[in-house]
Amino acid sequence: MTKQERADYIVQRLEELYPETPIPLDHTDPYTLLVAVLLSAQCTDLRVNQVTPALFELANTPEAMMQVPVEDIQAIIRPCGLSPRKSQAISDLSKILVEQHGGEVPQDFDALEALPGVGHKTASVVMAQAFGVPAFPVDTHIHRLAKRWRLCPGKNVVETERYCKRLFAKEKWNKLHLQIIFYGREHCSARGCDGKTCEICTTVNSK
Incomplete structure (x- = not known):
């Protein structure tokens, strides 16, 4: 897989897993x-x-x-x-x-x-x-997964954000960053996956 092919697969699989992305923090405005x-x-x-x-x-x-x-x-x-x-x-x-x-x-x-x-x-x-303004907030989950999925070198969150914005379509940023967070918490945690265990890691790192 090329880097773009990995990115495209990730978008497709996360959309299947998380078609809805409720905002995790409770708020009213x-x-x-x-x-x-x-x-x-x-x-x-x-x-x-x-x-x-x-x-x-x-x-x-x-x-x-x-x-x-x-x-x-x-x-x-x-x-x-x-x-x-x-x-x-x-x-x-x-x-x-x-x-x-x-x-x-x-x-x-x-x-x-x-x-x-x-x-x-x-x-x-x-x-x-x-x-609803396109943005790609990078938290620890996204930073960790982007490196595991070989989307970027993972030196720092600024670099990770820059790479992700290049790889993923702008209209997907707002939903995708939440999908990655949800996946990181549920399937690809810091201790629960070593980059070779969860479904996405197994797929993008084996081809």
């Missing part, structure tokens, strides 16, 4: 998604979904959140880890959204990445899942 994605750094989606109901009951808009003491935010999100940094970022970005963006989450990569606690991956998730 772009703002609550932004906060949830920020909380998911070095934390599982399951844990974030356990924490955010209490947080959003306290405040679910930038206007409300900026009025909440950082200590109160931190007390709720502590199970997500890195709570001092994340709570301050949530407070600060909420204030910036109100003061600079009319209380709305901007539909712009540069504006999102300028917010406290928001890196390129977080911005990409929000652009893709909240606004």
Whole structure:
């Protein structure tokens, strides 16, 4: 198989396995998604979904959140880890959204990445899942699988994103990145597959 043939097979098989791709993080609008994605750094989606109901009951808009003491935010999100940094970022970005963006989450990569606690991956998730803008957020699952499937050298997530965007059609990015994550969690985990065990690894690495 050439690299493109592997990529095409992966798209076909993942579409068969995951025709539907529900967004893993519970949210009601772009703002609550932004906060949830920020909380998911070095934390599982399951844990974030356990924490955010209490947080959003306290405040679910930038206007409300900026009025909440950082200590109160931190007390709720502590199970997500890195709570001092994340709570301050949530407070600060909420204030910036109100003061600079009319209380709305901007539909712009540069504006999102300028917010406290928001890196390129977080911005990409929000652009893709909240606004439907083509993006290819690369998390640890995608980075690991892209290397296992010999789609890229796997030196870093920036390189992985660049290679994936070249190999996969732009209109598939938003759905495909979730399909790869689902597959990585279910079939090709870091310890559960060595690149020779799961169905896709077996197929793309044997031809």
